[in-house]
Amino acid sequence: MSETVESVSALIIQKLLANPKVPRDIDGNCKIMEDLAFDSLAVMNFVMEVEDSLDVSVPLDKLADIRTINDLAACIVDLKNKG
Amino acid sequence: MTSLFSKFEGLAGALGSVVAAGGRNPFAVVIEKPISSTVGVIEGRETLLFGTNNYLGLSQSERAIKAAQEAAATCGVGTTGSRIANGTQSLHRKLERQIADFFERRDAMVFSTGYQANLGMISALAGKDDYLILDADSHASIYDGSRLSAAQVIRFRHNSPDDLYKRLKRLDAPNSAKLIVVEGIYSMTGNVAPMAEFAAVKRETGAYLMVDEAHSFGVLGEHGRGAAEAEGVEADVDFIVGTFSKSLGTVGGYCVSDHPELELVRLNCRPYMFTASLPPEVIAATGAALEDMIAQPELRRQLMDNAAHLHAGFTKLGLNASKRVSPVIAVTLETVEQAIPMWNRLLELGVYVNLSLPPATPDSRPLLRCSVMATHTAEQIDQALAVFGQAAQECGVPLQPCAA
Ligand SMILES: Cc1ncc(COP(=O)(O)O)c(C=O)c1O
Numbered sequence: 001m002s003e004t005v006e007s008v009s010a011l012i013i014q015k016l017l018a019n020p021k022v023p024r025d026i027d028g029n030c031k032i033m034e035d036l037a038f039d040s041l042a043v044m045n046f047v048m049e050v051e052d053s054l055d056v057s058v059p060l061d062k063l064a065d066i067r068t069i070n071d072l073a074a075c076i077v078d079l080k081n082k083g
Numbered sequence: 084m085t086s087l088f089s090k091f092e093g094l095a096g097a098l099g100s101v102v103a104a105g106g107r108n109p110f111a112v113v114i115e116k117p118i119s120s121t122v123g124v125i126e127g128r129e130t131l132l133f134g135t136n137n138y139l140g141l142s143q144s145e146r147a148i149k150a151a152q153e154a155a156a157t158c159g160v161g162t163t164g165s166r167i168a169n170g171t172q173s174l175h176r177k178l179e180r181q182i183a184d185f186f187e188r189r190d191a192m193v194f195s196t197g198y199q200a201n202l203g204m205i206s207a208l209a210g211k212d213d214y215l216i217l218d219a220d221s222h223a224s225i226y227d228g229s230r231l232s233a234a235q236v237i238r239f240r241h242n243s244p245d246d247l248y249k250r251l252k253r254l255d256a257p258n259s260a261k262l263i264v265v266e267g268i269y270s271m272t273g274n275v276a277p278m279a280e281f282a283a284v285k286r287e288t289g290a291y292l293m294v295d296e297a298h299s300f301g302v303l304g305e306h307g308r309g310a311a312e313a314e315g316v317e318a319d320v321d322f323i324v325g326t327f328s329k330s331l332g333t334v335g336g337y338c339v340s341d342h343p344e345l346e347l348v349r350l351n352c353r354p355y356m357f358t359a360s361l362p363p364e365v366i367a368a369t370g371a372a373l374e375d376m377i378a379q380p381e382l383r384r385q386l387m388d389n390a391a392h393l394h395a396g397f398t399k400l401g402l403n404a405s406k407r408v409s410p411v412i413a414v415t416l417e418t419v420e421q422a423i424p425m426w427n428r429l430l431e432l433g434v435y436v437n438l439s440l441p442p443a444t445p446d447s448r449p450l451l452r453c454s455v456m457a458t459h460t461a462e463q464i465d466q467a468l469a470v471f472g473q474a475a476q477e478c479g480v481p482l483q484p485c486a487a
Contacts, residue, residue, distance in 0.1 A: 041442045
């Protein structure tokens with residue numbers, strides 16, 4: 001249980017960069033839909049991959065409030081701390 | 084000032100390029116006149132219908148047409164009210180009894196559409212402290228139902244009982260009720276749910292299970308009760324939802340269950356309470372179509388034979404058809420640049436199928452989605468296959484024929 005927003009954000013970025021279509025210069029402040037051109041389905045599918053790496057489930061209603069990579073990281077850290 | 088419509092600019096551009104690439108708007112096809120269940124007039128031409136979900140051809144059932152005419156003559160053409168106010172006539176209760184008896188369940192609720200059945204059941208059942216666990220490829224009505232519900236919503240990988248199990252275990256929420264939602268046959272791909280394995284996960288985790296049999300009702304199982312019947316696990320399914328708009332050829336939705344609380348759901352279900360009930364002629368036609376379906380089990384055998392015929396033909400041609408043979412057969416193409424001209428050419432040559440473009444497809448490749456009918460003749464299927472072969476060739480779609 002040692003994840004921080006920074007470490008989770010770094011892991012998310014690493015996963016995103018595995019996709020060649022994602023711009024190379026992304027950082028935690030990038031907006032997932034606007035800056036990465038992900039549609040809503042792509043976001044949900046990507047979040048599923050992150051969930052499996054970190055053994056956490058992000059409820060869909062929480063996704064509605066998430067815009068940036070750091071938002072997603074903060075949400076995951078929050079969920080893990082509750083668990 | 085910001086335009087209300089600026090959010091549609093991307094869509095307008097996408098639609099514009101689809102029209103430019105093929106010459107017509109695939110989402111504005113008009114069937115000028117249905118001639119039979121399998122043939123309709125489109126753009127003045129008689130066209131073979133391979134994309135209407137009318138699996139048993141019952142939209143043209145003589146018995147249903149007659150029942151609708153009689154009901155309209157005796158009861159009028161509308162109820163002008165919701166099921167919980169003035170919108171329940173004896174015909175509605177009779178149909179609910181008929182549907183419940185068909186599924187061998189305690190009771191049934193009839194909704195105005197299948198979309199509303201999902202919206203209503205999911206939002207009514209899953210409350211604030213509960214979890215909804217949805218297959219990732221669920222139909223829009225299931226996703227919309229989850230948005231109308233106050234529950235926490237978790238997706239699991241499509242058709243994966245292991246992933247479902249893992250995500251249920253991960254929840255660690257012993258005091259929350261959990262409702263799993265899956266479909267019998269998936270509408271875009273024709274994939275069939277591994278119901279026995281899902282039922283085992285449900286038993287082990289103490290969750291509830293809802294199955295949307297929209298495309299499998301009348302299609303799978305010895306009696307046509309769907310994927311759960313086909314795999315012998317109906318007792319594990321708490322709620323079956325479905326639609327009359329496919330195998331029964333009319334319109335409307337339903338939910339059947341053995342839980343006596345279904346009676347209370349009627350009073351806690353906005354898409355049931357705050358909309359007008361189905362008109363008498365639709366209710367009567369649906370009951371008659373159900374009788375037709377029960378009286379003709381051979382329709383189901385014919386449907387499966389026809390599906391196997393079309394599927395084998397696609398494989399022989401070298402098109403990439405769904406792995407599993409079901410009445411929904413999706414031909415996957417690699418690029419949208421192939422799919423749009425091919426779909427247009429099929430229509431010009433007299434075959435109507437559904438064009439599905441990403442992101443509305445599961446794996447970001449375009450689909451030519453076909454639905455087979457029991458009423459298709461072998462000649463019609465062969466003709467459709469010949470047209471597919473010609474269109475593929477003319478549009479430069481690569482074919483990989485297997486030794487048949
Ligand atoms: C899986 C699934 N559920 C529900 C529906 C909705 O049914 P209806 O057309 O009755 O609204 C459909 C069809 O559109 C469907 O494919």
